[in-house]
Amino acid sequence: MYYWTNELWRLAYLVIGLGALGWLLGAPGWGLAAGLGLYVYLHLRHLRALYVWLTQHPHDTPPVGAGVWGDLFDRLYKYQKTQRQSQARLRDIIRRVQDSCEAMRDAVVMLDRHGDLEWWNSAAAQMLGFQTPHDRGQHITNFLRDPSFVAYFNARDYREPLTLASPIRDDVTLQYQVTLFGDNERLVMARDISRLHRLEQMRRDFVANVSHELRTPLTVLTGYLETYLDQADQVPPRWQRGLGQMQEQTQRMQNLVEDLLLLSKLETDQTRDDPAPMDMATLLENIRDDAANLCAGSHEIALDIHTDHCLLGDEGEMRSAVSNLVFNAVRYTPPGSTVTLRWKTWKEGAAVEVEDDGDGIDPVHLPRLTERFYRVDKGRSAANGGxxxxxxxxxHVLLRHDAHLDIDSHPGRGALFRCVFPATRVHAAPAERRAVGNS
Incomplete structure (x- = not known):
């Protein structure tokens, strides 16, 4: 405000002074015009100085100006100086981030909103084969062409990492993790997990081999024990109890070996047959009957079918998965409980639910329930033969069917295990079956 007041007084002095001079000379109009012209000339001169400074010498000190122009030059210079300092700090931060990424052993790749390569570190060049600057601006799927990665990248669901072989070395296994940021930009990180992958493969091979080798001696032991128990009247009484316990423990070991072999097969068998439509109503009815035989009337096994849709997949694997859920519900709920087996539509797909009204499970255990050998109550689990x-x-069966398991349980409120299948795995029932169901 101070500078604008001075500027108005400067204009008044010029106009009044030159107007008075013109009046003395007998031409007051020319005097006023000369005053205004001089004022405009001074402003144009300062404007030209500003233009020359900003376009030709932006890093020099600002030109000297009078009045409001002097204040404007000073403010522009201070703003320019602040901007340079901010840019220097940002450049330093970017340099430090890039140096930090360069020091990482993991591959780091920055993509723009279209999925094109913007920047990557040297580890990415070694693991993924990127070349600077030739590949900059190319879409990432031009280099990572594995269908699994393309589907993972386009699905935009990056909650779980993706494990694949390196695109340039088949003996290197990489784990990809994609993060969204900014304006739909993406950060791709890849870790070399070859050693972990080899160790996991060794563990699987060891478990499979040991389980297979245990099968034969356990079969021999079971056969002899059955023979001895068939002749129980000829066995000394003090041995009969021991033989019974031996048979019970041998059966437990056989069950364990069978489960280990099945789990090993599910983990290692990458070949999948063409999925066939399964009549879920019939499958669940058979499982319900098996569970009823298992509980021998101690539990009520209910079946609730809400849809006649079929499920595309492997019937043997699906029978094993659902049977495990139902048999667990029977084993770990008190007598008199109700176990409900349900098939229904769920969101875009469908779901198999196994629900019981037993004692329930503390939520602290839910994240680890699908781990091998994890038990909520070790004593009770062993007593029930699990x-x-x-x-x-x-x-693993659900993973092979593009599905996942949701668990909802609280102490005293029972438990609900829901197998959720995507729409791609749900198939409309054949016309003849719908006709029979509607008749």
Whole structure:
């Protein structure tokens, strides 16, 4: 405000002074015009100085100006100086981030909103084969062409990482993790997990081989024990109890070996047959009957079918998964409980639910229930003959069917295990079956 007041007084002095001079000379109009012209000339001169400074010498000190122009030059210079300092700090931060990424052993790749390559570190060049600057601006799927990665990248659901072989070395296994940020930009990170992958493969091979080798001696032991128990009247009484316990424990070991072999097969068998439509109503009815035989009337097994849709997949694997859920519900709920087996539509797909009204499970255990050999109550699980592998088998069967397991349970409120299948796995029932169902 101070500068604008001075500027108005400067204009008044020029106009009044030159107007008075013109009046003395007998031409007051020319005097006023000369005053205004001089004022405009001074402003144009300062404007030209500003233009020259900003376009030709922006890093020099600002030109000297009078009045409001002097204040404007000073403010522009201070703003320019602040901007340079901010840019220097940002450049330093970017340089430090890039240096930090360069020091990482993991591959780091920055993509723009279209999925094109913007920047990557040297680890990405070694693991993924990117070349600077030739590949900059190319879409990432031009280099990572595996259908699994393309589907993962386009699905935009990056909650779980993706494990694949390196695109340039088949003996290197990489784990990809994509993060969205900014304006739909993406950060792709890849870790070399070859050692972990080899160790996991060794563990699987060891478990499969040991389980297979245990099968024969356990079969021999079971056969002899059955023979001795068939002749129980000829066995000394003090041995009969021991033989019975031996048979019980041998059966437990056989169940464990069978579950280990099944789990190993699910983990290692990458070949999948063409999925066939399964009559879920019939399958669940058979499982319900098996569960009823298992509980021998101690539980009520209910069946609730809400849809006649079929499920595309492997019937043997699906029978194993759902049976594990139902048999667990029977084993770990008190007599008199009700176990409900349900098939219904769920969101865009469908779901198989196994619900009981038993004692329930503390939510603290839910994230680990599908781990191998994890038990909520070790003593009760052993007494009920469980192997601790049932839910791990369920998890792997569902993964092979593009599905997942949701668990909802609280102490005293029962438990609900929901197998959720996507729409791609749900198939409309054949016309003849719908006609029979409607008749």
């Amino acid at each position: 192997t601790g592998l049932g839910l791990a088998i369920v998890k």
